[in-house]
Amino acid sequence: MLCATSDTARLLEEADIIHLTRQVEVCSQFFSGQEIRAQPVGHGIAGVTVTAFGRKLNHVVGFGMGGPVSEDDLAAVERLFAEKRLPIEIDLCPHTDATALEVLALRGYTVNGWINSYVxxxxxxxxxxxxxxxxxxxxxxxxxxxxxxxxxxxxxxxxxxxxxxxxxxxxxxxxxxxxxxxxxxxxxxxxxxxxxxxxxxxxxxxxxxxxxxxxxxxxxxxxxxxxxxxxxxxxxxxxxxxxxxxxxxxxxxxxxxxxxxxxxxxxxxxxxxxxx
The missing domain is CATH 3.40.630.30 (Gcn5-related N-acetyltransferase (GNAT))
Structure with missing residues (x-):
């Protein structure tokens, strides 16, 4: 059994950021005229694509992995998703900076699911x-x-x-x-x-x-x-x-x-x- 260190988590989360970014960038080729982009937010990335796609190509990864985040960082995420009329979903790594949990609690976020990251x-x-x-x-x-x-x-x-x-x-x-x-x-x-x-x-x-x-x-x-x-x-x-x-x-x-x-x-x- 591998014990994941913070270094391992940073490696895997950066790979997730790159993976989602590349998916969104290619996706933008198929839907001309729609606002599709991968936007850096809070040391991570927010992918926004076609509204009907739900969370699969519309969510945030890597939030807080590079250091502290603020309410302003989260507000930027909220504005981005509000433009697309999308509910906000943030996949949060347990190795993220402690400030990520603090700002999520302050702004009324709750947990609705879990995703296992395997290595x-x-x-x-x-x-x-x-x-x-x-x-x-x-x-x-x-x-x-x-x-x-x-x-x-x-x-x-x-x-x-x-x-x-x-x-x-x-x-x-x-x-x-x-x-x-x-x-x-x-x-x-x-x-x-x-x-x-x-x-x-x-x-x-x-x-x-x-x-x-x-x-x-x-x-x-x-x-x-x-x-x-x-x-x-x-x-x-x-x-x-x-x-x-x-x-x-x-x-x-x-x-x-x-x-x-x-x-x-x-x-x-x-x-x-x-x-x-």
Whole structure:
């Protein structure tokens, strides 16, 4: 079990800031005429995109991670989200500066959820080829990248999320230069997909695993586990020592992540304040 230090938290939170920033920047290419931006706030970043997307591309990460924050910092967040008629959601790392909790309490924020941040130290053992009977994992070539959005959306479709959001997230992954895409197949048929972002921060490099999805008819057959192992192997081959991934507590994904050797670095609380 890895004990997350403040240095580890700063590394992972900076990677989260870069990840959200890049998602928002690519997203802006798809919706001309709309106010879409990633704005620095309180040492972190606030992503604001399409209102209908909800918190997935409209939230704050890294708040207070670089030092003290004030009510003015939080007021800037509130003005930004008010312009889009969006409820404010701030994913707060427990290693943030103490002033972050103070100003959130002063301005009436409450917690409505939790997100686990997992980390894994990559070793030479991760260089071994992934061999899971019946499942083939391969990197998506540029010639097949146009297939990725429809496969990704199909894997999420029964989860209740807006299809336009799912398609946008997948299209963002396709266009990001830092992201490698993967397909998993069974008996020659695509069964799942995933992404791997290779992110360079000021404190080191982080291989961030994201946008995993498995088609409903193939769930329970080890698809996510195989995709996790393949990406960890590729990240190590690329010279990365640290991998990260996020998941909701007690979810199927969190259990698969822990089985893949990840340790819980910390749990972030989502602080919210509804529009008034």
């Amino acid at each position: 894994r130290i990559l070793t030479e053992s991760d260089l071994q080829e992934v061999d899971i009977p019946g499942i083939q994992i391969y990197r998506v070539t540029p010639e097949r990248s146009d297939e990725f959005p429809s496969i990704s959306v199909a894997g999420y479709r029964d989860g209740g999320r807006l299809e336009l959001l799912l398609e946008t997230l997948a299209r963002c992954a396709v266009l990001r230069p830092d992201t490698h895409l993967y397909f998993a197949s069974i008996d020659g048929k695509i069964a799942g997909s995933a992404g791997l972002a290779l992110i360079e921060t000021s404190g080191g490099r982080v291989a961030h695993l994201y946008i995993d999805s498995t088609l409903p008819e193939y769930r329970g057959r080890g698809i996510q586990a195989a995709l996790l192992k393949a990406r960890l192997s590729d990240a190590r081959k690329a010279g990365y020592d640290v991998a990260s991934v996020a998941a909701r507590p007690t979810s199927v994904s969190s259990r698969n992540i822990e089985r893949a050797g990840f340790s819980l670095a910390y749990t972030k609380a989502t602080f919210v304040r509804s529009l008034t």
